[in-house]
Amino acid sequence: MLNTITNSPYLILLSALILFITSGYETIHTLDDLTLGTHHGILIFSIIQIIKVIPEIMHGLQEIEEADELREKRLSN
Secondary structure, three states, X not given: OHHHHHOOHXXXXXXXXXXXXXXXXXXXXXXXXXXXXXXXXXXXXXXXXXXXXXXXXXXXXXXXHHHHHHHHHHHHO
8 A cells, every 4th residue: 555655656746846846946046156956956856757757647647538438438329
């Protein structure tokens, strides 16, 4: 059960978006310093996580669409 929760693409997407927003905010506010900080690494990590989870979510949405089409065909017959 815990493994299912931690590998959930929606949880991964949510955490990656939170990391992206917070590190992006920090990166924007430190543009004047021209120094490399941990928030830059976290920003890159969050972008990679978001890109990694997009195909899984798209696949799930496609399966939902196909199931809806099958249900509509059954109802029309």
